[in-house]
Amino acid sequence: MTITPIADGIQLVSVNAEGFLFEGMWDLPYGVSVNSYVVGKNEVALIDGICGWDQTKEGLDAFLDQAGIELQNIKYVILNHMEPDHTEWLGAFINFYQDFDIYCSKQAGELVEHFFGKDDRIHPITDGESLSLDDGHTFTFITAPGVHWPDTIMTYEETTGTLFSCDNFGAFGLLKQHVDEFCTEEEMQFIETQQQRYYADILATFSTAVGMSIKKAKAKEPAIIAPGHGLVWKSNVDRIIQDYERYVEYAKGVAKEEVLVLCGSMYGMSEKMAHHISQILDREGMKNRMISVNTTDLGTILQHAWSATGIIVVASTYELHLFPPMAYALEEMGKKNIKNRIGFYTGSYGWSGGGNKEFNAILDRNRMKWDLLEGYEFRGTPKDEDKKVVEEKVLEVVKKVREVTA
Secondary structure, three states, rough: OEEEEEOOOOOEEEEEEOOOEEOOEOOOOOOOEEEEEEEEEOOOOEEEOOOOOOOHHHHHHHHHHHHHOOOHHHHEEEOOOOOHHHHOOOHHHHOOOOOOEEEHHHHHHHHHHHHHHOOOOOEEEOOOOEEEOOOOEEEEEEEEEOEEEEOOEEEEEOOOEEEEOOOOOOOOOOOOOOHHHHHHHHHHHHHHHHHHHHHHHHHHHHHHHHHHHHHHHHOOOOOOEEOOOOOOOOOHHHHHHHHHHHHHHHHOOOOOEEEEEEEOOOHHHHHHHHHHHHHHHHHHHOEEEEEEEEOOOOHHHHHHHHHHHEEEEEEEEEEEEEEEHHHHHHHHHHHHHOOOOOOEEEEEEEOOOOOOHHHHHHHHOOOOOOOOOOOOHHHHHOOOOHHHHHHHHHHHHEEEEHHOOO
């Protein structure tokens, strides 16, 4: 647990976590930070809990001492949403102390009872409602339904201009520095890759809601953005806002001028074609990345699919259907709103094809609306005539990507 002052009377409580699957399914190759916040001293509000607390009385006393606050001064607990990575501490906390009010959305209040058995002293907030502490800190609550969970709110502290944004403006990745002003540009560029991974894995499905919440956030002109995961932003708030606005735009189809070559191969024949495609893209000066669904976790696939305007799928036919790991990846891409891409399918088959048919069916079923070139299946290992056909298709993808990203 690291406690860091970020503004007058506001402390960040953060823990770096690794070695587990986020939400029970997302790989964390670089870990994740989990943040909560303490506001005030004589009258205290906890925002999204006590990150890193071991849920013992001794651990709680150590936290209170480190934060410089008294237990009896905690008067409010603000829950920006009920996801357990932010609220699992609450059940243990209630065992030691109950003299506080919970401020949260109406939907979150309903879950408090079901998760923790507490149904008293819950104050369901309304959009724009305020709460003041005796030291002058004033919170304004901003509803942000659908930013990951339906119960999400953001909390804005008026005197310091601090926006506690919950999952909005978040990122994966362990933190060496917890505030942007102390990070080098190299560190910032790495953090941006973890922002995009976080967005693609966690928030992409809800891009419309995220876009609406960004407008609400900008209307407050925050001086500080303090998310539930990732850096606290003070010196360059516009940077994280613009990054997130860009991610929202990717949902509409036009992303970076780059092509993802997504490969699924059983015995290496489709993989040979994927390497051929990547060489063509290199020759044409088109930024590209080749990823194997056989060996790459889903979170990484989504991260790079999110920013690619062109996606070329190279996958074998398996028992009359698309290679199952590829089918699964495409289904998840549909759920995550990776839509309106420029796409092309090719792949190897033995006795009969079928991969292209299912590829098209998955895109149709998920209403992905890709601008598709006619698919091409080849038998066995790719021959010169197969490579020639595919090269023509790849060049067409390059042309289309450059046209829409120009």
